Amino acid sequence: MKKVRVRFAPSPTGGLHLGGVRTALFNFLFARQHNGTFVLRVEDTDQNRFVEGAEQYIWDCLDWCGILPDEAPLAPGECGPYRQSERKGIYMQYAQQLVDSGHAYYAFDTAEEIENLRESLKAQGESDWQYGFHTRHRMRNSLTMTKEETEALLSADFPHVIRLKVEGNEMIRFKDMIRGDIEMSTNTVDDKVLMKADGMPTYHLAVVVDDYLMKITNAFRGEEWLPSAPVHVLLWKYFGWEKDMPEWAHLPLILKPDGNGKLSKRDGERLGFPVFAMQWKDTAGKAVDGFKEMGFLPEAFINMLALLGWNDGTEQEVFSLEELVQKFSMDRVHSHGAKFDFEKAKWFNHEWIKRLPSKELADRVAPFMQHAGIETGDKNTFVKIIDLVKDRCTLLPDFIKQAAFFFRAPQHLNLEAVKPKWNDDKNNFFVALIHSWQMMQEWKHDELEINFKEIAAASRLKPGELLFPLRIMLVGDKFGPGVFDIIMLIGKEETLQRVSKALQLLK
């Protein structure tokens, strides 16, 4: 049995999309599960689309998610280099091999010529033109020219590409781990360009050569690649590497929440949710926040992504990375796309906030608090606060509102909620309460509560109708954990100060 090797092969062209992270995740899970190797290969063969910093960014995203690869440009292994631009020199010989064996040919048609031809045919109502087995004989290529003519053009460095020569009327069959047997006719696949005029390989040549050279055993990619899979299968065959061809798995698409179609960055902006894992700054300096900045825990992000197109068949929905490694299986991945549901994504985060130990959570929350100008101070106290409010927080920034009043008196008191039922009796109660609490030797939860109830009873008022105003005085509004829990944490001095101040305002 061959050692499992998988690769995530993104193009460094911008922010890392949800779907990309999921592909990386499935690769990671599969590799870990089979004690295999997870490779990150950067597919930067398109020099026009190359974006500075995108590669480091991809690494950072995977790092944040906790699914770093074993081999990558930044962590070289045996099969480097891991950037296709740096492998430029090795593709030509393989393309040449195909030319020599008659499976590829030189084509000298310029992009303009082809475009013009396509346009004119379109005008005649022939819209499905493609450079292929029934048209290649009308074009300028080494199949239609004499050997001498071809040689002359080549030695004169006339711009050219190398195209795959796809024979017609052949059925290509291959197995997809998710969809089972797939069958397609070569009649619908065109003579794909293998080597571009700039000397770079196209995706088609590069994936096959690199997957072979990197000994990839399982190739996972998005469903949008399915139509060109025959090209790749053909390439594996023409190279004579058929027995080493990886097992394919074409992952279902992640669709936009409304309507249909692939989820795009624009949808996120339009509907108000992130699409990238982490913040991406484009070359113009415009930044788009990702799940991280939005306050997602990587545990939740990964969990949510795993369940987008996969489930283990039980009712379990919350999985840790370790559990996913254990339970993930490609044959339970769906063959149809799923609409992205941001509400459900938030639910996953809420679940993870509730589950993560408060001590751990505190470290994740602290940066958000600091960003809001709140110093979290003593860690033990902060952990207690986190423990008290975490049920109420869905995204990490929610902690700012839910916990701020522990650190500073509320800026604004929602007295409107209290005033309608405010009266002298209540006022007198609080005056008595302040007096009594000032005398307290020890500041203990149960004793404070007992004392509170005693004074209430003496004032012939129900504790409930007094607890509510007290909450407003301490928190500023109608939310937060138990009033006495709050009192314990903010302490005697602060408690009495807030109550006194509120009483002034209520006069």
Add this chain to the structure above:
RNA sequence: GGCGCGUUGGUCAAGGGGUUAAGACGCCUCCCUUUCACGGAGGAAUCACGGGUUCGAAUCCCGUACGUGCUACCA
């Protein structure tokens, strides 16, 4: 247009011939809590449509419709 892939509630989905068609999110109604949450109980699907096969079909087969992807010297 051609080719591929797909189609169970608003969304994610379990289900692989016989079930009252799970569960989750969201929504709605209650309970708990005189806050907000958490927690708990409940409510809502003629399984795209039409034909078959079968004693019996969400499940198998064939059509149709619809959706989506690809159809670049982009990946």
